[in-house]
Amino acid sequence: MKTTDYTASDAREVLACSLAEAVAAALREDLVEQARATLIVSGGSTPVPFFKALSRQHLDWARVDVTLADERWVGEDSQDSNTRLVKQHLIAQEASAAVFHPLVNQADSPEEGVSTLEAQMAQLSWPASVVVLGMGGDGHTASLFPDSPQLAYGLETDKLLLAVRSPSVPQARISFSASALSNARRHFLHVTGDEKRSVFADAFGGNDVKALPIRAFMSQALSLYWAP
Numbered sequence: 001m002k003t004t005d006y007t008a009s010d011a012r013e014v015l016a017c018s019l020a021e022a023v024a025a026a027l028r029e030d031l032v033e034q035a036r037a038t039l040i041v042s043g044g045s046t047p048v049p050f051f052k053a054l055s056r057q058h059l060d061w062a063r064v065d066v067t068l069a070d071e072r073w074v075g076e077d078s079q080d081s082n083t084r085l086v087k088q089h090l091i092a093q094e095a096s097a098a099v100f101h102p103l104v105n106q107a108d109s110p111e112e113g114v115s116t117l118e119a120q121m122a123q124l125s126w127p128a129s130v131v132v133l134g135m136g137g138d139g140h141t142a143s144l145f146p147d148s149p150q151l152a153y154g155l156e157t158d159k160l161l162l163a164v165r166s167p168s169v170p171q172a173r174i175s176f177s178a179s180a181l182s183n184a185r186r187h188f189l190h191v192t193g194d195e196k197r198s199v200f201a202d203a204f205g206g207n208d209v210k211a212l213p214i215r216a217f218m219s220q221a222l223s224l225y226w227a228p
């Protein structure tokens with residue numbers, strides 16, 4: 001029997017498609033019972049194949065509100081913009097009918113723009129149907145960074161959003177809080193590679209959320225989507 005080389009990138013592609021099917025099924029399920037469904041996705045580099053696969057899924061996208069778990073406070077034309085990433089790869093194909101709510105506005109800083117965005121995000125259908133989280137090598141998720149002066153607030157506040165600064169990233173950020181992101185029916189963690197596998201294993205081995213903020217999402221159901 002001929003066997004083909006099954007590379008790590010193939011595994012990541014299969015993972016992305018599998019996650020897209022699970023997220024689409026969750027949205028279809030919730031849209032049976034409710035007028036609109038909220039989907040919260042993360043930015044960064046990992047999600048691109050997932051965004052592309054999800055954009056091809058058939059569902060009533062016009063009734064889906066999409067937003068970001070966090071955003072860099074940069075213009076949409078910036079290579080660092082998660083808004084640009086989502087508009088390019090997710091709000092396309094079948095999903096072009098979805099309503100995307102950027103997590104950034106014209107204010108000069110996230111501190112100045114957060115209250116307006118907070119009011120806008122409060123209008124979405126909560127609890128969100130799905131939150132898809134990423135994770136950095138330091139165990140951050142969304143923009144809840146271990147070295148951020150705003151981390152404690154982000155873990156404790158019942159506000160939806162917070163402005164974030166962190167020495168480990170160059171851009172000012174805005175992020176949903178841990179409580180806002182926890183207020184969802186389903187949570188998925190999409191990570192790849194051995195470094196993140198070991199970080200997630202470390203997260204299981206302790207409970208100091210400030211050391212590894214991903215732990216804030218490990219006291220409830222969390223579907224792990226990992227590939228080498």
Ligand SMILES: O=C(O)[C@H](O)[C@@H](O)[C@H](O)[C@H](O)COP(=O)(O)O
Pocket residue numbers: 042043044045046047069070071072082133134135136140141142143
């Ligand atoms: O704006 C962001 O960067 C993300 O929301 C962030 O939380 C991301 O999920 C992790 O940093 C992993 O990023 P990669 O997928 O690029 O490793």
